[in-house]
Amino acid sequence: MEKMLLKRVDIPNANDIDVALKHGAYGALSAAFGMRPVDVVNEVKRATLRGRGGAGFPTGLKWELCARVPGSLKYLLCNADEGEPGTIKDRFILHQDPHLLIEGMVISGYAIGAERGYIYLRYEYPKAIGILEKAIEQAYAKGYLGKNILGKGVNFDLSVHRGAGAYICGEETALIESLEGKRGQPRIRPPFPASQGAWRKPTVINNVETLSNIPFIIGMGGDAYAKIGAETAPGPKIYGVSGHVNKPGVYELPMGTTLREIIYTHCGGIKGGKKLKAVIPGGASTPILTESHLDVKMDFNSLVAAGSMLGSGAVMVMDETVDMVNVAYVLVRFFAHESCGKCTPCREGTAWLYQVYTRLMHGEGKEGDIDLLLYICETVKGKCFCPLGEGAIQPVLSSIKHFRADYEARIKSGVVSH
Amino acid sequence: MLTEQEKQEISEELKHCERPEAAAIEALRVVQKKRGWVSDASLRDVAAQLSMTPAELDAVATFYSFIFRKPVGRHVIALCDSMVCWSLGHDDLYKLISTKLGIGYGETTGDNRFTLLPASCLGACDRAPAMMVDDELFGPVTPETIDEILSKYS
Numbered sequence A: 001m002e003k004m005l006l007k008r009v010d011i012p013n014a015n016d017i018d019v020a021l022k023h024g025a026y027g028a029l030s031a032a033f034g035m036r037p038v039d040v041v042n043e044v045k046r047a048t049l050r051g052r053g054g055a056g057f058p059t060g061l062k063w064e065l066c067a068r069v070p071g072s073l074k075y076l077l078c079n080a081d082e083g084e085p086g087t088i089k090d091r092f093i094l095h096q097d098p099h100l101l102i103e104g105m106v107i108s109g110y111a112i113g114a115e116r117g118y119i120y121l122r123y124e125y126p127k128a129i130g131i132l133e134k135a136i137e138q139a140y141a142k143g144y145l146g147k148n149i150l151g152k153g154v155n156f157d158l159s160v161h162r163g164a165g166a167y168i169c170g171e172e173t174a175l176i177e178s179l180e181g182k183r184g185q186p187r188i189r190p191p192f193p194a195s196q197g198a199w200r201k202p203t204v205i206n207n208v209e210t211l212s213n214i215p216f217i218i219g220m221g222g223d224a225y226a227k228i229g230a231e232t233a234p235g236p237k238i239y240g241v242s243g244h245v246n247k248p249g250v251y252e253l254p255m256g257t258t259l260r261e262i263i264y265t266h267c268g269g270i271k272g273g274k275k276l277k278a279v280i281p282g283g284a285s286t287p288i289l290t291e292s293h294l295d296v297k298m299d300f301n302s303l304v305a306a307g308s309m310l311g312s313g314a315v316m317v318m319d320e321t322v323d324m325v326n327v328a329y330v331l332v333r334f335f336a337h338e339s340c341g342k343c344t345p346c347r348e349g350t351a352w353l354y355q356v357y358t359r360l361m362h363g364e365g366k367e368g369d370i371d372l373l374l375y376i377c378e379t380v381k382g383k384c385f386c387p388l389g390e391g392a393i394q395p396v397l398s399s400i401k402h403f404r405a406d407y408e409a410r411i412k413s414g415v416v417s418h
Numbered sequence B: 001m002l003t004e005q006e007k008q009e010i011s012e013e014l015k016h017c018e019r020p021e022a023a024a025i026e027a028l029r030v031v032q033k034k035r036g037w038v039s040d041a042s043l044r045d046v047a048a049q050l051s052m053t054p055a056e057l058d059a060v061a062t063f064y065s066f067i068f069r070k071p072v073g074r075h076v077i078a079l080c081d082s083m084v085c086w087s088l089g090h091d092d093l094y095k096l097i098s099t100k101l102g103i104g105y106g107e108t109t110g111d112n113r114f115t116l117l118p119a120s121c122l123g124a125c126d127r128a129p130a131m132m133v134d135d136e137l138f139g140p141v142t143p144e145t146i147d148e149i150l151s152k153y154s
């Protein structure tokens, strides 16, 4: 497949507008403005694009819900919080092709009737802030942002809003709270952001990669786009691969490429010729898979069928030397730290899990600890305010399911099992 | 007391915001830029400029990992301890830095040069193990490169 999303990422200085323009940036704007907003929404529906931020919600449907709400003040928010461990993909677009994202946002704003956009950027991408602000300034100067864009009467203002270190702010309603200047804690839904989001106005929140697909959908048409990759959720997908592989990095491949192809063909296999032990296919909150799952297609439905999730497409590879109790401990430590504290099951559940894992790590595991971990997961499952808690228990449940022997060995001997 | 320049920079931030409190994080960062951290007195001054109560602003300030409500050293090292960095050597790197500087997580060197903190995933898993010093990202960090990195900061 020819690269689309990462095409300009490989071109030096493509974050400069003149270079980007030479390579097709903003080319889809006039086509989009030649369509009615509702037709732009329909084109995205025909493309059957599903969100790349983690939940895989159909983008066209989300837009339609927002577009239909009466009122002229609406917001388009780009989720550039990229906090899910393992996730690196949006960074490449933010650093190397910000104009693709800006173009996608102008078209998306036009489609849903929003004239104000924000990019919510995580603090931990300090290089991106300068690049984005310069790109936005250049886009204003050339008339791709601001008032009366391309002389077509379309208005769209865009700025960057930075976080300050909080994974939960990637959750869409927590993101809105943070944008408004509050603690980044999730809101109850409904109302959904599409009807009442930022400052209680209709709001669409999309991931960086999702928005970056929009110019291509407009450029080639939804039907042609829908022919790329997996039938149920087509399009190009950026897989970010890290851990014990020879060539970690981002790979743009058709949605539905197998895990085996990603790891062995594109990433050069496991480091040091070791054997693969486990792989997390979609970021820290997606269930761990094993060698027996390598032929799974990396798309939304296939991964659910295999007992995991596509999440953010962040593939984390572990070789045979890794102890899965240790892996679960590190992941649980992350979730316990990042739980926002708003709801009891997540706040207490993650802290309790962390306590038990700390004991296991110190070689003080007790008979019955596996059952205790499973019990704690039960007290969290389906009971949390937002999906963070649900994500936190996935590494626990899946590591026990597939690697119970690692737990038993550790409880018995108190030492690391390889 | 905020300096004239700090007040000016916060006013500048306010211009981009829908409502004054939306500038909370940036305003705190303005203060932190020069002073390193946000004292109670600074917090009260910033709150007044944003038409927030000190309690409202403190709720925000204490929520985020990179707003410091306690003094930190001249430079802050944020070492990623999440999944991929862990699997590619975080623990050894931590021990090395900790031994070199004589501090553990949450501590500051006696000469006030560095504060060492653990960080949640920095989004640099392809460059693991990674760390940030102030506003700069480094990775992969190895025992061979660590001295050179630290020597950049005085």
Ligand SMILES: Cc1cc2nc3c(=O)[nH]c(=O)nc-3n(C[C@H](O)[C@H](O)[C@H](O)COP(=O)(O)O)c2cc1C
Pocket: A050, A051, A052, A053, A054, A055, A056, A057, A059, A079, A080, A081, A082, A083, A084, A167, A168, A169, A170, A171, A172, A173, A205, A206, A207, A208, A210, A211, A386, A387, A388
């Ligand atoms: C704890 C948590 C963290 C999340 N972090 C992110 C993130 O960093 N980036 C992102 O795009 N979506 C993240 N999401 C998903 C968002 O809530 C939301 O579904 C997404 O931004 C919608 O965009 P999309 O439809 O384009 O995927 C997170 C969700 C949860 C529950």
